Amino acid sequence: MQNPSENTDLQPRVPSEEQNYGATAARVRRGPHVRVSRNSPAKRDYLIVGVLCYENLINFMDWFIVPGILLDIQKYFELSDGAAGLLQTVFILCYMLAAPFFGYLGDRYNRKVILGAGIFFWSAVTLGTSFISESYYWIFFLSRGLVGIGTASYSTVAPTIIADRFDEGKRTTMLSVFYICIPVGSGLGYVLASSMAHVTGDWHWAFRVTPCMGGLALVLLILLVPHKIQRRIEAHRALSIHGSIRVAAEKPGAQGAAKTSWCQDVISLGKNWSFVWSSLGLTAMAFVTGALGLWVPMFLYRAQVALGIVQQCLEKSCNSSNSLIFGGITIGTGILGVIAGAEAARRLRKTNNRADPLICATSMFASSLCLYIAIMVAQKNVLSTFVSASLSITRKMSSGILGR
Numbered sequence: 001m002q003n004p005s006e007n008t009d010l011q012p013r014v015p016s017e018e019q020n021y022g023a024t025a026a027r028v029r030r031g032p033h034v035r036v037s038r039n040s041p042a043k044r045d046y047l048i049v050g051v052l053c054y055e056n057l058i059n060f061m062d063w064f065i066v067p068g069i070l071l072d073i074q075k076y077f078e079l080s081d082g083a084a085g086l087l088q089t090v091f092i093l094c095y096m097l098a099a100p101f102f103g104y105l106g107d108r109y110n111r112k113v114i115l116g117a118g119i120f121f122w123s124a125v126t127l128g129t130s131f132i133s134e135s136y137y138w139i140f141f142l143s144r145g146l147v148g149i150g151t152a153s154y155s156t157v158a159p160t161i162i163a164d165r166f167d168e169g170k171r172t173t174m175l176s177v178f179y180i181c182i183p184v185g186s187g188l189g190y191v192l193a194s195s196m197a198h199v200t201g202d203w204h205w206a207f208r209v210t211p212c213m214g215g216l217a218l219v220l221l222i223l224l225v226p227h228k229i230q231r232r233i234e235a236h237r238a239l240s241i242h243g244s245i246r247v248a249a250e251k252p253g254a255q256g257a258a259k260t261s262w263c264q265d266v267i268s269l270g271k272n273w274s275f276v277w278s279s280l281g282l283t284a285m286a287f288v289t290g291a292l293g294l295w296v297p298m299f300l301y302r303a304q305v306a307l308g309i310v311q312q313c314l315e316k317s318c319n320s321s322n323s324l325i326f327g328g329i330t331i332g333t334g335i336l337g338v339i340a341g342a343e344a345a346r347r348l349r350k351t352n353n354r355a356d357p358l359i360c361a362t363s364m365f366a367s368s369l370c371l372y373i374a375i376m377v378a379q380k381n382v383l384s385t386f387v388s389a390s391l392s393i394t395r396k397m398s399s400g401i402l403g404r
Contacts, residue, residue: 005067036056044226049174051224052158053181055119055217060185061192062126062147062210063091067294068193068323072203075136075316087144088294094107094148099156102263106157114157116221122150123214130207161225183334183393186293190327194320201317285364288371291309292321297323303378312386329386333393349361366394 066073066087074084080334105114129143162174166288196206260268269275300322304310348355376387 006157043222047179048165048225048251049162050127051217051220052162053178054220055115055154055177056158057185058179058210058213058217059151060123061189062122063185064145064189064204064293064327065193067297068190068202068327069197069206070294070298071318071320072197073314075141075318076134076203077140078134079137081114085294087141088290090141090145090292091148093154094145095155098149100154100262100266103156104265106160107265109159109275110227111161112221112225112227114153115161115225117219118150118153118157119214119218119221121153121357122147122306123211123218125150126207126214127211130204172342180335180338183338184331187327187331187334190297190323190330193321194327197317203317211315264276269308282359283366291364292371292389297326299324299378300382300385303382306379309382309384325386326389328388333390337393339373 055150070084073079073087074081077083102114102118104126125143125146126183127148129140132140156289159175162178163171166174186339192202193206196209197203199205230396297320301318304322305312310319341363345355348359352358372390372394374385376390377388
């Protein structure tokens with residue numbers, strides 16, 4: 001049986017007898033189970049995963065540049081803590097509103113074109129950010145929102161390409177590798193921001209590195225990722241990653257149906273309570289990690305000032321050693337947490353079919369305790385705060401990779 005392919009342009013796909021979308025997938029007449037023949041993943045499949053992982057890495061590096069040099073940005077634009085927090089809020093709101101839209105487009109249009117456009121867009125906006133003067137702070141806020149839109153175009157579409165390139169046995173492994181780039185990229189964002197600010201004495205240079213890396217990612221995407229991406233999906237297997245359900249008909253002549261609208265897809269997903277509760281849990285985790293990601297380096301700096309370990313910075317460019325240390329912690333504990341969570345789930349699944357939610361819940365509870373300890377001991381011992389924060393991140397990543 002031929003696997004359906006993507007459109008080679010931005011014209012909508014014409015519904016066929018072998019492909020249905022959204023809520024209509026449930027109305028396809030199902031035939032008897034048929035084993036679908038598959039080939040082993042080709043070397044090019046792994047190369048595509050490598051390209052997408054690299055792009056995911058720089059995606060999150062760009063996301064966490066601002067937290068790495070937040071103190072410098074506050075001084076430059078004369079922002080209060082509330083205004084500084086609004087930078088993250090604007091980014092997240094734009095990301096949140098744009099993600100479902102790009103998920104809808106990813107189901108119906110060529111995904112390589114969407115990825116390329118998203119990478120080019122956020123790279124250009126980030127580069128432009130580095131030239132904003134202090135009198136135009138509102139443009140800086142606007143640029144963070146635009147970067148959130150560009151980031152959403154990539155984060156919603158890239159995992160579906162990996163899922164379509166690999167069978168069930170390899171798919172989870174490849175997606176785990178893809179998601180490991182989240183903590184690694186986040187940590188590298190802190191490291192890049194603090195290092196560039198320290199070396200150049202100007203925080204603007206931190207925003208000029210990731211656009212160059214984005215340009216390389218765009219070249220790799222054009223050269224190495226095929227324009228037509230064959231779908232490797234089991235017959236009648238619903239894949240609902242980002243607001244869509246695709247079903248490949250098993251029997252020739254199966255009843256086809258027209259594409260559904262975005263609203264119909266959302267309503268269909270809203271009836272899937274497992275999806276709803278998982279999404280709410282991941283939202284709660286993202287709420288906490290988003291706040292921590294932005295404020296932990298600043299929190300540690302102020303704790304050190306309160307304890308008399310360092311003097312309050314009155315210069316334009318301040319020492320960002322806390323960002324550098326926290327970035328290293330994020331990289332190490334993030335990798336450890338993802339690997340530990342995946343391995344624990346693999347072992348527990350042999351005896352308990354509810355392994356994933358159990359590990360998620362346990363890890364989140366342990367992470368909350370570690371986070372509480374980290375906050376409470378900061379006024380007495382900053383080293384203990386670093387240790388507790390490390391344990392909290394490890395637990396969060398253990399639950400996060402399974403929650404996705």
